Amino acid sequence: xxxxxxxxxxxxxxxxxxxxxxxxxxxxxxxxxxxxxxxxxxxxxxxxxxxxxxxxxxxxxxxxxxxxxxxxxxx
Numbered sequence: 001x002x003x004x005x006x007x008x009x010x011x012x013x014x015x016x017x018x019x020x021x022x023x024x025x026x027x028x029x030x031x032x033x034x035x036x037x038x039x040x041x042x043x044x045x046x047x048x049x050x051x052x053x054x055x056x057x058x059x060x061x062x063x064x065x066x067x068x069x070x071x072x073x074x075x
Contacts, residue, residue: 010072013068014040018034034072041058045064048063
């Protein structure tokens with residue numbers, strides 16, 4: 001129940017197309033699998049002047065990871 005509420009809350013992030021949260025009761029942390037929103041992330045990169053060869057390259061850039069994580073943290 002709580003897991004699905006967290007997923008719903010995080011899915012409002014503009015850079016998230018889909019998200020899945022996995023929580024293991026034997027660990028004190030959870031893991032999120034995020035499917036990035038292509039058009040939103042490409043638009044952000046264009047405004048920032050970030051060049052990339054393909055979407056996978058964009059997703060691996062430090063600036064991109066930082067932007068997505070900050071956006072998720074705001075939620």
